[in-house]
């Protein structure tokens with residue numbers, strides 16, 4: 001069997017979610033480095049890439065055997081789980097699956113705001129994300145964290161019950177990146193259930209390998225990393241990924 005191709009970079013949260021799933025399920029893949037937003041060769045806005053994913057975003061999956069390509073992290077994850085029968089992370093029982101789908105839809109305009117409000121402005125000063133946008137994103141994120149603190153995580157260990165599902169992987173790549181050991185741009189003290197869930201998620205196989213890029217960059221709360229630091233972090237992340245894939 002030929003390994004799947006995944007287009008992206010380790011620094012992208014949705015790419016990390018797909019990589020984490022593949023490592024957790026011990027499914028080999030080749031990561032083809034693709035620069036988000038770039039029109040150059042190996043860029044996500046290059047015509048060759050747009051032919052694979054017209055949205056022009058990473059991640060994008062490609063099956064070597066069939067030529068099938070697919071964008072959108074959550075579509076990729078549910079497709080892989082369905083086609084490989086990964087019932088543990090995406091049960092086929094309609095009600096259980098629907099709960100996970102509901103989170104995956106909710107995610108985009110809620111938990112995903114972590115990137116817009118907290119991480120992107122600290123790393124990409126060049127984007128000049130306006131204060132009003134950042135404040136709006138912070139507010140949305142806080143409301144979403146309060147909701148999961150008081151509902152899903154109040155009675156269960158994970159977002160959709162008592163074991164890890166696709167919902168947890170998708171949520172953690174956004175929320176987890178804010179922790180003190182990574183970017184350190186958010187205070188989790190008002191959210192004890194979320195904090196316990198974050199600790200549990202760190203035990204899930206593949207966590208460390210996909211988070212090397214953030215561990216390397218470290219605390220960005222005071223100063224933005226420069227291009228050399230980002231490049232070095234990506235190189236370390238790729239080495240760690242290669243090692244992990246060689247052990248599958």
Ligand SMILES: N[C@@H](CCC(=O)N[C@@H](CS)C(=O)NCC(=O)O)C(=O)O
Pocket residue numbers: 012013014036037038044045056057058059071072073074
């Ligand atoms: N909803 C998409 C979001 C993907 C996304 O925003 N990817 C970013 C990198 S984290 C990207 O490719 N940005 C480049 C662009 O928009 O041109 C998914 O979950 O896959």
